[in-house]
Amino acid sequence: MTRFTLGGAVLRGTVSTALIASLMSAPALAAPPVDLSKWSPEYVRSIAGTQEFDTAADCAKVTPLDYKGRLTFWYQGVFEGDPDLLRQYYKDFFETFRKTYPNIQLEEQALTYNDLLDKFRTALLGNAAPMAVRLQILGGTEFASKGYLQPLKPEDVGYSTDDFWPGAMKAVTWDGVTYGIPTNNETMAFIWNADIFKRAGLDPDKAPATWDDVVKYSKQIHDKLGIAGYGLVARKNAGNTPYRFMPQLWAYGGGVFDEAKANPTYQQIELDSPQSKAALQASYDMYVRDKSVPVSALTNQQADNQPLFLAGQLGMMISHPSDYNVMLDLQKKATGTDKDKAQTVIDNMRYGLIPTGPDGKRAVVFGGSNIHILKPEYVEGGKVDEPAAKAIICMWTSPEWSLKMAYAGSNPGNLNGFKTKWMKERLDKIKFLDVTTSMLPYGIPFPALPQSPEIMNIIIPDMLQNALTGAMTVDQAADDAAKKVKDLMGGL
């Protein structure tokens, strides 16, 4: 394990200020990773549809409905891997906002997960950012720590901080100040094709219990059927990679820091620990030793695995419950015998909990997105229309829309979303939702550090690629990644 000292970081220069500030945010760090013990599928079913909400009336208290203004807004929107259902809800949201606030001139721009951070950072350098932005959960602390964001808490748009997941609030808190509001939060699950399992001689109704089993099952599927067993993803600069590798890393007892522990301090770098190396070894065994995962894993992302799964060429993968709807969408577009084959795969889709590590640890990324307001000096024109920004934030984070905008693949950021009638409808409509709800107690947020985007989007995928291509051994790749994190935290 690599240890970097705070004193050393201070000596290295100005970046240490950010680190000190992170360590000073004691209340946030003292909170448990995610306190979600009561959020079982049964609990969710018991509260669904128990409360009515009037979004327009609630938001009118924040910004009057006849308010006249202008708002520029960027958001992480739907992309090719999302179901059509979600596309429709996004369309509905902006239509509803325009109807609710007819005098706010809204100029929205949708960007994909992988493009948003780069474009937003560039815009900030030129003081050409939008007034409000919806970022992936990783982005909150980075931009808050640099001073780009205005303080913004749920109370500012008529809600209570207690209505949001504690782990999600941590991702928008920097130096004790809240700089954003979570829109949605998610935990993924494990999906497999029961028919492939059966043909490979595996129990079709049982997910692999451990990650070691995933390695074994993947090999068995590949050896017996000649297709890919597990949908490994190791592309760089793609959000899918950390969302799929970190659960494995944490399950083996590893981590980037101590983020998987109850009270993380982010002082100890764990990427080069024996546990982290064991997790990387599991990926190496599947990709190099057994050749049981897609060879294209290094350039692919999850959107590339979905058609493989639907074509019956992939046995299992980590994903959202929305993949069931994505499969339905893809099946509708298939023709001839492909349509029947796709239907067979859909009928054989099974969802289960993400496997555990050798010591029984189960983990999943507690992901999601946040919404923020920029400081005027970084915005094009130097002005922020705060009432207009708060109007859209109030609507998006309302129980109604935080649920609808996360309808197929995620959970509402506002916990009251679970109480709406749409949640009840969703439980009936979205298959396998229970499984991802069952994963909530195992959710671990990414480290709430400004350096997290680089760690998750570049250093972790680099580590995987270095090991899987043979450019480095597993040990070297892990040590190299740990050194990169150490350098990064030291301001290099």
Add this chain to the structure above:
Amino acid sequence: MLRKIWEHRADYAYVLPAIAVMLVVIAYPIYYTIELSFFNTPPGLQLRDKTFIGFNNYTAILTSAVFWKVTWNTLIWTVGSTVISFVLGFAAALALHRDFFGRGVLRAILIIPWVISAVAASYIWKWIYHSDFGIIGAVLVGLGLADRPPNFIDSVSTVLPSLIVVNIWREFPFAMIMMMAGLQTVPEQLLRAAKVDGANAWQRFWHVTFPHLSNVSTVTILLLAVANFNSFIIPWIMTGGGPSNASHIWITHIYELAFGRQRWGVASAYSVLLFIILMTLGYFYVRALSGNDRKDGGA
């Protein structure tokens, strides 16, 4: 000097708007990039909080293993793409210079890769090369020539050659067009005279055609080299510089350093080095053009 300027004040007035635009969109960014290359820009801080570190970024770059790896990749990429594109383009131009049935159609077809969007082409080639379900792999497996699809872009040893093939596919039509234009300038009477003197086809090409094409060849090669040094779309879209940095060339590496990792100072230092190289190539380009002008003037 001031008198001369005053005498030509109208000329200066005509070019002033263009100079003003160039100062804003070219000169200032170059100045700012050079300035930034002397600063440390930690990723955790805003750009305005940068600290002066002299030549440290340059020292760090020149002593890093990544720099030499990326430079080697860039050289392979640039030389491979430029030379093969030129040779193929020249060969195609020679073939199409002769009159035959369907020449116009063939010429139009060969130009398609050059006019197609580089982004679209990159995505299409990514699927053609797909290591699991690419069409090349499927054909090879279907014909029994391979047990499993070849690994084109997910292997550190094959990724760069595979990307160079795509780049050549896109660029050789440009070389073809340039050389076709050059071939039009070869005096027909010289070729006929050489034929009368008993020169065979190869001798006519080597002693008459080729010398006449030397300047257009130089310009074509320089333009291809500059374009290849600056290539971004194909490697970035197809592999993002991976796997394991095996297809990172200077431009993609600079982009990742700046926009992915926010090392603006280091990225600027890289850009300055690249700027120097490109300016050197630009110098030879201008010299080649000047040579052309002198020859044309003397003819």
